[in-house]
Amino acid sequence: MTGSYDEVGGHAGMKAAVRVLYDRVTADSLLGHYFEGIDMERLASHQHAFLAAALGGPDLFSGRDLHTAHAGLDITDEAFDALLEHLVMTLRDLGVSDVGVAAVHERIELIREQVVAARPIDA
Numbered sequence: 001m002t003g004s005y006d007e008v009g010g011h012a013g014m015k016a017a018v019r020v021l022y023d024r025v026t027a028d029s030l031l032g033h034y035f036e037g038i039d040m041e042r043l044a045s046h047q048h049a050f051l052a053a054a055l056g057g058p059d060l061f062s063g064r065d066l067h068t069a070h071a072g073l074d075i076t077d078e079a080f081d082a083l084l085e086h087l088v089m090t091l092r093d094l095g096v097s098d099v100g101v102a103a104v105h106e107r108i109e110l111i112r113e114q115v116v117a118a119r120p121i122d123a
Contacts, residue, residue: 004100008091009055011046014057017094018048023085028029031082031104051087066114074117084108 008017022044025031030056046069053059084105093102 003075004091004096004103005052005055007096007100008094010057011052012046013094014048014052017090018044020093021047021087021090024090025083028082028086031079031086034075034079049118051104054104055096066111067113069115070115077112077116080112080116 005014010016020036022040026035026040049059049062087108088101088105091104096104
């Protein structure tokens with residue numbers, strides 16, 4: 001995964017990636033409702049920090065833990081998969097290598113249980 005953050009273009013590229021990602025997910029009929037009434041600037045800032053760390057960049061994330069942040073949203077595996085697919089497409093469109101995309105995919109899969117509502121907290 002080393003270099004994936006740089007492949008996206010560092011800080012500026014990560015901001016673009018997050019903007020493109022949220023343009024895609026808010027327009028997705030399966031995902032859009034999750035973002036209604038959400039402060040998208042604040043969310044984008046958290047996502048930027050999270051993805052930067054996931055891509056091997058600086059770890060600046062200081063938000064709530066993932067389970068708490070997603071509690072009560074009733075996120076399904078289907079929705080998680082759809083968002084992950086949008087992320088993969090975004091990274092590919094921005095020139096991240098297949099190796100980098102695969103590494104990010106694996107990292108995001110590791111957090112599935114913290115985000116998807118159907119998963120028990122103590123699993």
